[in-house]
Amino acid sequence: MSDDLPIDPERNTQSEPLSRAIGERYLTYALSTIMNRALPDARDGLKPVHRRILYAMRELRLSPNGAFRKSAKITGDVMGNYHPHGDAAIYDAMARLAQDFAMRYPLVDGQGNFGNIDGDNPAAARYTEARLAQTSETLMDGLTEDSVDFRPNYDGTLNEPVVLPAAFPNLLANGASGIAVGMATNIPPHNLHEVIDACLHLIKTPDARDDTLATLIKGPDFPTGGVIVESADTIAQNYRTGRGAFRVRAKWEQEDLGRGQWQIVVTEIPYQVQKSRLIERLAELIQTKKIPILADVRDESAEDVRIVLEPRARNVDPEQLMAALYRVSDLEVRFSLNMNVLIDGRVPKVCSLKEVLRAFLDHRREVLVRRANFRLDKIAARLEVLEGYLIAYLNLDRVIEIIRYEDDPKAVMIAEFGLSDVQVEAILNMRLRALRKLEEIELRAERDGLLEERETLQAMLADEAAQWSRIADQLKEVRNLFGKSTPEGQRRTLITEAADVEPIDMDAMIEREPLTVILSRMGWIRAMKGHQPLDAELKFKDGDGPAFALHAETTDKLMVFASNGRFYTLPANGLPGGRGMGEPLRLMVELPNEAEVIAVFPWRDGEKYLVASKAGDGFVVAASDILAQTKTGKQVLNGEALLCKPVSGDHVAVVGTNRKMLVFPLTELPEMARGKGVRLQRFGSGGGLLAADSLSDATFVTLAEGLSWPMSGGKTRTESDLGEWLGKRAGAGRMAPRGFPRDNKFA
CATH class of the missing domain: 2.120.10.90 (DNA gyrase/topoisomerase IV, subunit A, C-terminal)
Known part of the structure; x- marks a missing residue:
């Protein structure tokens, strides 16, 4: 009866200050975001969602040489078994792992529409198929050999790896980005061959300086190519501090059309720039005449990027045209570097290049030691069975007699030959065909091979130098698979310093035409072609009327003086046309609502x-x-x-x-x-x-x-x-x- 009594709120309520309650709960949320969502692990370069996707695909046996499976099936398994979040978020994460324009070394082999460089979204999960890529198999090599720790999944019914063995430094090879609470990370992709070269140098010279490593890793290597225009000193400084930025430009070439005509062809665009939006921006620049020396832009892309830029005149300098476009479009972007990662999966830290490589190498050594110990245990168990087999072969007639006539052959063999329980079980489970003489020879050869392997492993575990030598050999094997000897391993992004190009006088390129500028009382501005009478009747919005009217030219800079004592500058050729009511002046300049326009005049x-x-x-x-x-x-x-x-x-x-x-x-x-x-x-x-x-x-x-x-x-x-x-x-x-x-x- 006492269980049915109502709960007394006063006896079962604990009071605490609101600030403390909110602070503790928000801190818990912040730590969860940092540790389990936004920041990658320095060891395998993966966030939990990516790690769970790869592990779930491995459990589905989606090997690189096997069949594809529906993405919906993969997404469902990840969500149901390991990652209890939205299926859309899981599918988006998996789709990105398959995009060759987003990942330098894709971890998922996709079949179907997984999006494109124009910014189009992937097809629905029920339409696409996927399997693991060769790189993912390399990341998970040795996963079943006790190389890493496992932990229970969210409901305790299954186990999942805390981190992957990671045979190559995926953090630098594919990069990472994420926004946590109070911190963020943004790491560009790099060339795997160069990263492994830096790892080998760090193995050989543990006290190597960041500047030395920066000579081996020349800079980021984006999947979309492009050109990095930064000095070697700037790049070295970025890697030394773990913070900075890289200026990335589109790659272009001048195409001769004959008879003095030419055009510019952009073949590579900066990383994470959507081609469709880039072309829309270039078209807008042409329409608004902000770059008057640019006549037309066309997208002739098929499998490769091909954006054609036509100059207005043949005497335009292509370097100056591109320099002007760099300033006002995404043909040049700044990619920020912030190497904020989880060290050992626990501590977030902004790391230098050397610290990131050291975290990976220390992880590889731990994986090597754990795999060696796991193998030693397997060898010991197998040697025990082989010794039992060999004893049985030496006493074959007696063993057969015991098995045939004794009521408890197991106990008799243990007592007579000193065998262990495991050895006796193995002997009793032998097939009759295994009693041939050739089988005994094979057993002895297997035993000798295992003894030799055990000796090699024990020697390696006892010698740190031998361990690093083995890690170096493993890295070289990966380098052979994905390095510069393969088409995918060639460096795609060029690195150079920005050339000094004399800027174009844009005002000199604007066609000089008369304008009549009208500014209404409510702040709507427009420019009518020609010098119209300043007292002419014009249409305005309801409740609005004329405030300022003046004659100007398209080459003029229009000055606006406001009651807050500030001057604002507007290019006259950029004003909206006079067919409509114009546009609000406050959308063009940051004029406060309380400030009134006092004067408008050409500079x-x-x-x-x-x-x-x-x-x-x-x-x-x-x-x-x-x-x-x-x-x-x-x-x-x-x-x-x-x-x-x-x-x-x-x-x-x-x-x-x-x-x-x-x-x-x-x-x-x-x-x-x-x-x-x-x-x-x-x-x-x-x-x-x-x-x-x-x-x-x-x-x-x-x-x-x-x-x-x-x-x-x-x-x-x-x-x-x-x-x-x-x-x-x-x-x-x-x-x-x-x-x-x-x-x-x-x-």
């Missing part, structure tokens, strides 16, 4: 501009100091900006919200590149919230010509004598002339 070299804030501070800035190189713009004026006007005349006229005007010489304004500036006009405190203490407008005047402003009816009024308002900079000024515009604006 002119040599000009100077007055920038001023609402607080009444300002200065003159040169055109060369306002060009922005990035979308974030360039900060020039500190404070809330009010205006930006090109410098002209010899005096500056300013007016405040208090309608007081001041005219002072232009020479009193300093020229600066950035800052708050100097006081233009002094305002009285006024008191209260309605204090007139801000600048309203400023303009430039030529003192001899006076100051003009528009009047109603299209008329203009000119105040020729400005002596009443003439003063020093930062003065208070006097009330504006009679008839001055009510909006306190000069124009």
